[in-house]
Amino acid sequence: MTNSGAPIDDTLLAERIRAGDREALGELYDRYASLALALALRVVTDRFTAEDVVHDAFVAIWQQIDRFDRSRGSLRGWLLTVVRNRAIDRVRGTRPTIEVGTADEQALLRTSPNPTWELAIARISASELRVVLATLPAEQREAIELAYFGGRTYREIARLTGVPVGTASGRLRLGLAKLRDALRVPVEAQPVAVPVGRDAEGREP
Amino acid sequence: MTSPRQEALECAQVDELAGAAALGALDPDEARAITQHVATCDQPHAAFRELLGSDAVLALELDPMTPDPALRERVMASVAVTPQNHAALGSPARDSSPSVGRSWLDWSSVGLWRGLAGAAAAVVIALGGWNIGLRQQLAIQDAALSAIADVVIGGQPAHSVTGLAGSGYVIDSDGPGSTFLVAGLQELPSGDIYELWLLDAAGTPLAVGTIEVADPGLVVVALEQDLSGFALFAVTVEAERVDAPTGDPVMVGAIRN
Numbered sequence: 420m421t422n423s424g425a426p427i428d429d430t431l432l433a434e435r436i437r438a439g440d441r442e443a444l445g446e447l448y449d450r451y452a453s454l455a456l457a458l459a460l461r462v463v464t465d466r467f468t469a470e471d472v473v474h475d476a477f478v479a480i481w482q483q484i485d486r487f488d489r490s491r492g493s494l495r496g497w498l499l500t501v502v503r504n505r506a507i508d509r510v511r512g513t514r515p516t517i518e519v520g521t522a523d524e525q526a527l528l529r530t531s532p533n534p535t536w537e538l539a540i541a542r543i544s545a546s547e548l549r550v551v552l553a554t555l556p557a558e559q560r561e562a563i564e565l566a567y568f569g570g571r572t573y574r575e576i577a578r579l580t581g582v583p584v585g586t587a588s589g590r591l592r593l594g595l596a597k598l599r600d601a602l603r604v605p606v607e608a609q610p611v612a613v614p615v616g617r618d619a620e621g622r623e624p
Numbered sequence: 625m626t627s628p629r630q631e632a633l634e635c636a637q638v639d640e641l642a643g644a645a646a647l648g649a650l651d652p653d654e655a656r657a658i659t660q661h662v663a664t665c666d667q668p669h670a671a672f673r674e675l676l677g678s679d680a681v682l683a684l685e686l687d688p689m690t691p692d693p694a695l696r697e698r699v700m701a702s703v704a705v706t707p708q709n710h711a712a713l714g715s716p717a718r719d720s721s722p723s724v725g726r727s728w729l730d731w732s733s734v735g736l737w738r739g740l741a742g743a744a745a746a747v748v749i750a751l752g753g754w755n756i757g758l759r760q761q762l763a764i765q766d767a768a769l770s771a772i773a774d775v776v777i778g779g780q781p782a783h784s785v786t787g788l789a790g791s792g793y794v795i796d797s798d799g800p801g802s803t804f805l806v807a808g809l810q811e812l813p814s815g816d817i818y819e820l821w822l823l824d825a826a827g828t829p830l831a832v833g834t835i836e837v838a839d840p841g842l843v844v845v846a847l848e849q850d851l852s853g854f855a856l857f858a859v860t861v862e863a864e865r866v867d868a869p870t871g872d873p874v875m876v877g878a879i880r881n
Contacts, residue, residue, distance in 0.1 A: 441703050448699055453688030456695075461686055470695050474878055475784055477699045482709050482786075496680035503679070504648070536677040540684060548685050566649035567682045573644040574651065591643025595675045602681070 429494035436484045444481050451495055452477070455502045461568050462506035472509060476502040493537070507570030539602040551601045559594030566591055634661060639672050646675040647682075698855070698878045701827070705858055707872045785857055785877030789818070792843075794857040794877060796850060804845040804857070806875075809835065816861050821869060822849055822879075823856040830854075834865050851879050 432450075435443030452473060459469035459476075479501055480487075487497055539548075552560060558580070565571040565579065577587035638661050644650050645658055662669055782793040785806070792806030804820060812818070818835040832847045851857075858873040 437708075439708060441700065444703050445696070445700055448696055452691050452696065452699075454683060454686065456691045457686035457689045458683045460689060470691060471784070471878075473691065474695060474699050474702065475786075478702045478706055478876075478878075479786075481703045482706055484708060492677060493680065496677065499680055499683045500648075503683075535674065536681050539681050543684070545684055545687055548681070552685060563643075563647065563682070566644065566647040567679060571649060572651055573641070573649045576649070585640070588641050588644050591647060591649060592640065592675065593643070595643045595646055595678045596671075598678065598681075599674060 433484060433487050433494050436481065437487075441481075444477065447480070447494070447498070448477055451498055454495075455498060458499055458502050459506045462503065462570065463509050468509050469506070472502060472506045475505055479505075493540070495540075503567070503570075510570060535599050535603050543602070551598065554601065555594050555597055559590045559597070562587060562590035563594045563598075635665060635667050635669070638662065638665075638669060642672040642675045645672070646678045648679065697825075701825070701855060702876055702878050704827075705823075705856065705873050706876050707874075783851070783857065783877050783879045785859070785875050789859060789861070789874035792875070794847075794851065794879070796852075800848075800850065802847045802849060802851050804833070804847055806835075806843050806845070809843060810874075812861060816863055817865065818874075819860050819862045819865060819869070820845065820847065821858045821860065821873075822847075822851070822854040823858060824853060825855045827856075829858070829869060831865070831867065834862075835859075854879050 429447075429450075432443050432447050436447065455473045455476060456469055459472040460466060463469050463472060476498060480498055487494060543551075552563075555563070561580065562573075562576050565576045566573065571579065573588040573591055574584050576591075577584040580587065582590075638658050641650065641654070641658060645655065648655075650658065662672065782795045785792050785794055785804070789810045790806050790808040792804060794802060794804045796802050809818070819831060820833040820835070821829040822832050823829045830849065832849045833845055835843060835845060855878065857877045857879055858869075859875040860869040860871055860873050862870060
């Protein structure tokens with residue numbers, strides 16, 4: 420299953436939610452609750468807690484929708500960030516110390532949606548992504564999983580895996596760079612935006 | 625003033641941590657420092673930026689799981705009584721958006737109020753010794769709140785309650801009644817009080833207590849009502865104790881029975 424068209428629809432959904440349309444929040448839930456639950460469950464490993472995390476995340480999105488900025492990433496990405504942060508907080512036995520505001524602060528790093536990741540989200544399936552991830556060196560994949568699903572910092576990963584912190588941060592960086600390269604769509608395969616009045620090669624008629 | 629060598633080193637450090645930054649695997653101070661660096665640095669940090677957004681892709685590795693249908697109902701019920709944060713707290717019960725206010729007005733118009741027999745006598749215990757340190761350290765406050773909740777509930781689930789007025793937990797007690805722990809309560813205009821409510825699945829509210837003195841530290845309120853059979857816990861601001869809420873909730877939390 421791919422997700423073509425979701426970012427555009429999500430932007431419209433965000434505007435409706437911002438306007439106080441609860442049905443829009445329901446549509447957002449219908450669209451992503453199953454993925455949000457899978458993510459929460461992967462982190463907390465307990466379904467009861469995972470559903471609580473998903474509940475809290477959607478309510479937080481409703482409350483804080485004003486913080487959503489499309490230029491910094493997708494609504495789905497923001498939602499999953501909130502889900503993941505809250506799930507990690509549950510695992511660590513703290514109440515949600517990473518609220519939407521902090522998650523949004525992290526998202527400030529995303530000054531613009533990265534086309535590689537955005538396109539990958541739109542065109543690949545879970546099984547295809549797993550195939551790509553399986554091509555990463557084991558230690559890089561382990562570091563990525565400890566960081567993303569385990570909520571570990573690179574310093575904690577270094578301690579857990581018995582390597583210097585520089586090695587741990589390097590594994591994360593190199594692993595994601597390889598993932599990016601594997602997911603990158605060849606330029607010739609990307610859709611080309613053609614200015615009005617010009618053909619696909621940029622020539623005026 | 626930063627020397628060119630130092631600046632180059634800082635840029636190199638930032639780029640080295642690109643993967644950790646993209647996955648939120650930095651310590652908070654480090655994340656803030658890198659965010660500030662990238663925002664102000666005249667270097668493009670293209671390699672760094674190219675990894676950002678990768679976290680959203682990793683979640684796609686997972687096979688979606690169908691949630692319990694009741695979860696959607698819980699989410700929508702919570703949303704129905706949760707104001708959106710378009711404005712500061714102020715006088716929350718009176719200034720909230722009409723769309724949210726309707727749901728609370730609907731409660732009273734339905735006329736399904738439970739009786740107020742045994743109206744809750746809220747016992748507010750301000751733990752003064754904690755206050756001075758907690759006022760300025762919200763993170764520590766939150767951790768303390770969670771730890772206390774763990775002690776009080778003895779391993780039972782604590783139901784998170786959040787909103788414009790503060791954050792806390794509502795928890796079942798071993799014996800009769802339940803307990804509300806809240807930290808960071810916003811001050812109210814003189815004379816106003818916080819009123820506490822339990823709602824069943826139909827949205828019928830039952831008054832279960834009040835907090836008359838907002839305390840920015842930790843407040844523990846004994847509620848004379850078990851959580852069993854209720855779907856939501858909510859807090860409103862009232863001019864005095866009332867039988868039906870007059871405004872929007874300033875805090876709300878779902879209860880999983």
